[in-house]
Amino acid sequence: MRPLRNVNLFLGGFLVLVIVATALLSSVYTPYDPNRMDLLRRFLPPDASHPLGTDQYGRDMLSRVMKGAVNSLVVGWVAVGIGMGFGVLLGSLAAYWGGWRDEGIMRLMDVFYGFPAVLSAILITSILGPGIVNSMLAIGIFYIPIFTRLTRAASLSIWQRDYVTSARAVGQSNRAIIWHTVLPNILSPLIVQVTVQFAIAILAEAALSYLGLGTQPPHASWGRMLNEAQTFMEISPWLAIFPGLAIAVAVLGFNLLGDGLRDLLDPKLTRARR
């Protein structure tokens, strides 16, 4: 499919760009200090001076929603980085080794994979303690089996190709073959998976923060903001709308981008799905 006709790619790319731009902008500018309390201006409904209203401490919601974007993106990057880093390494080794070592790695991954992500993340954050760093670790650890399985499955077919045999024939070391031949050829499915897992990481971080295990107060996190908003829904329902909307837009953006990239990088799959 040509990139210009790829609606998912464009819409997803645009939404992701909006979220990234908001996060970058919030590092240099927010309308108000997102953590500054002003008890005289509590629960203000959306108006010109506070377009998204104020919360129970009089903090500007727009500034906090903007700051929350940084939080979600950082968690997404680090979690996907951990999952991909270890997963690609383990998956490549499993595909290269084969035999009992491959079987051992994959059965271990099955144990991880069989456990629900949220429960694993809750257990891990309970052990390590609540906080943004530990929630990134918890989500990242859960991603390792996903990237391991993907890398192994994609690498296995590459190892059978003629160009790998040629690389061997000219005397390239196995490490060089993995690095220069196998990995570049499995990049497409990996890139697609990264965007999908990024979206899931944003959802997982929001859930952990909602439960009080992720980002800690007073730092802004969309999930945490929803948790606090629930108490005051009767008097200020808007508090429960905007952070959730921000999560949905970010996740929608990464999901659409993932679909668009899949259409672009893997036309065979796109034809099969249609």
Place this chain on the structure above:
Amino acid sequence: MFAYFLKRVIILLATLFLVSGAIFVVLQVLPGDPAQIILGIKATPETLRDLRHKLGLDLPLPVQYLNWIGGVIRGDLGRSITYDVPITSLIISRLQVTIPLALLSILFAVVFSIPLGVYAAIHRNRPGDYGVMVFSQIGLAIPAFWAGILLILLFAVELRWFSAGGFKSWGETPWGALKSLLLPALSLGLIRAAVLARLTRSCMLEVLGEDYIRTARSKGLTEKVVVYKHAFRNALIPVVTIVGLQMGELLAGAIVIENVFHLPGLGRLIFLAIGQRDLPVVQGVSLLIAFLIVVVNFAVDVIYGIVDPRIRAGSTMN
């Protein structure tokens, strides 16, 4: 078939052994001494030592694991530190909330998604299809707990049709109990429906492109018969499998949703138990959830082997 079944059983037992070991080891690292938690900060070193001995916490870890797993096999998961009741009875009482919640959410998901998916496939590349795909994308992007909050906002705060949370027991008022599960099940089910609608659509499209559908059409059968009698039945097989496999995700999703709606289910039990450092409860509930997931996967593998002999043959060849 027997060799295939035997291999699956060995994998099942090995996975359960590994999972139980992983849960036991991971929870040993959980900070906080259970004896200290029971006796409080004023406990003397002697009373702490006595209680640790009574709970078996002074035994070597492999012995503690064997004691625990031996109890599990006998159906004894130990006693809760916080509630001082057998964990098995605690879990059974909480399952009265979580199992109906999971079943209701699956029901909502299926009722919404399958008609939508079939409709989208029949009206492929037309506005109706795009509408379903947009619903599906939005559903995938909304966190279930936010959907729950929005439903509370609409049906409890604005319309006052439901309460914002809590649970009335089945014995007290069955309708009240069902009513307190409707909104949580809807919020979990709607998100599942987004996944299933997409899956139903793609399975239907795949089946509608098969040769036997062309044959059915060329025989002069009506479109209704072709779609519902020939295509729908075959497209449903993978969808039903995925519904079964979503058990684990539903149980995990229940942890957050039960907290949104303050439901006394399994999810809330384990969440509170982690906070209270009630190690035996966390171990018991984690093991139960892992067991359910592993057994469902096993059942799906075996049923697949029976339904599709190619899988059996492939496994034997491997």
